[in-house]
Amino acid sequence: MNIIRDTSGQTSAELILLLAGVFIIVLLFMNIYQEYITSMGAEIKNNELNNLLDKIDDINNHIK
Known part of the structure; x- marks a missing residue:
């Protein structure tokens, strides 16, 4: 009965x-x-997109 053990x-x-x-x-x-x-x-994607758009707007404002 080695199968059991x-x-x-x-x-x-x-x-x-x-x-x-x-x-x-x-x-x-x-x-x-x-x-x-x-x-x-x-x-998270919306926050990242909004941050990117804000930075682009800041750059545009500095250029003008």
Whole structure:
């Protein structure tokens, strides 16, 4: 009955299950906070664009 006591693959199987659990948690987190993350990205882009436009306006004002 060595098959019952053989635990040579147990560690790798436990590691695979642990990684799968972490992966599922990350997917759930991303699904729940998807709208927040996408809106935050748009807000960052808008802020960067506004800063760039302000700097261009400042340069135009200095040139005139």
